[in-house]
Amino acid sequence: MAMLHPFIEFGFMRRALVACMALSLSATPLGVFLLLRRMSLVGDALSHAVLPGAAIGYLISGLSLVAMGVGGIIAGLSVALLSGAVSRYTPLKEDASFAGFYLGSLALGVTLVSLRGSSVDLLHVLFGSLLAVDNPSLLLVSSIAAVSLLLLALIYRPLVIDAFDPGFLRAQNRWTALLVHGIFLILVVTNLVAGFQVLGTLMCVGLMMLPAAAARFWGRGLPGMIASAMILALIASLSGLIASFYLSLPAGPAVVLSAAMLFFISILVGPRGGIFRLRPFSVGKEKV
Template identity: 65%
Template sequence: MIYHVLIEPFVDYGFMRRALVACLALSLSTAPLGIFLLLRRMSLVGDALSHAILPGVAVGYLLAGMSLVAMGIGGFVAGVLVALISGLVSAHTKLKEDASFAGFYLGSLALGVTLISLRGSSVDLLHLLFGSILAIDSPATVFVGIIASVTLLLLALLYRGFVMETFDRTFLRVNSRLTPHLLHGVFLALLVLNLVAGFQILGTLMSVGLMMLPAVSARCWAKTLPGTMAIAVLCGLFCAWLGLAWSFYAALPAGPAIVLTASGAFFVSILFGSRSGLAWSLYRGGLLISKGVK
């Protein structure tokens, strides 16, 4: 039964194998980034940047059609520009970084949709907004794998710096050659790079789902940073596999199915996680109320 449901589709169909490999690679690299976003209280910044890459993707589409390389380069440039401009605005005005991101990403989203509409059809627009994971080809899978590998390598090399920059910037300034601004810039560049990889799979609107939902779920269970990252990665891998499997049998869009599966894991973690335990809290509250009534 387990073989038939969870393994057989990936053995019999090449497009399912490519989709699974791309999702697994993306889960390995995006889950640790999601943890750092969560710890920095920048969870919605990832969502903002996933929208901000759309104008660059649209420009690449207008110039080269459905070329993954052109759209990827365009999306990366657009995302980095929005991140840099938002940082400058927050540094020289009274606006905080999340407010400046919100202002720029809304305009970027509208501009991207407008540019795509100039030449493309509604099918092209839906492809870019929501992805087409089951149509991913071998070059796109290699592209995602390279980005995941580069991300993991840089995270391993700069792990201590990222941790210090997240928790204590003053300590980082005193005890490291790396400045907080440099590390923050590298982190945002990695974030944009992974969102560019994710738009081909889940689209620009939902690529952040595989980044943040496993990370939030892991925070409900683990107390240490390495443990949280490990659980987030495993959760992302499991949700990608399960989401693809049930979308295959239920004839549902694969991208939304993966994000819905991750959302289900999030709700289960909130209810039963060792660090959240909402179900136990509600149960104890009900007992206290019942005893009070008696």
């Protein structure tokens, strides 16, 4: 009961937990597909790419969730489309194109926030304020999570085909492949914007990618990996918030640090490829 005491006693802890749970259920499946498509660093790039749009929304309307969210979505999608166009029509590879755009976006966003805000505002944008999540923020994050899960269910089959054999999907229907890829990028950006509202632009990708990477050592097959990633993200959210309360740690980094610890534990003892995983010993040719 001691572990649940903060959530029973304090409303801000309950809101923070619900926000992290919503992100855990919607963002981690997208992280699994990013890993399958070898686009894990694209998630990090897009999390920084939303910053200029959010900063412009901040300059116009202050700390308005709607303005910063809309600006972040526009900026993230613009960077994704521009990076794809550059990699398609120039010799530059997609990872290098994303790196160039996201580094420029990060610098521009920090500069824009610094023009009007204080160092406290800059820290709020970069690292979030998980324990300050209010009801409008919680409604926005929960709505994005619900819509993301619905759309992901609708495009699940072609998305799986695109992850394992993109050439086959393009050969079947080129426009379907483009539509699926576009919807997937929109879902990634919107979930990063939702995470940006809670964990900040530097931390939001952690809850998306770390449980997804750790799930590789626990889940069997794609459905198992997705389920494992969700469970690991929920455990990281709960343990991180408990640690932040009792150890006086910043809440957002504590959640991401918990996810990182689960990732390292998975590398060591995960049953599907962990370094020190338990192996059955054999007597002759029979396993015991």
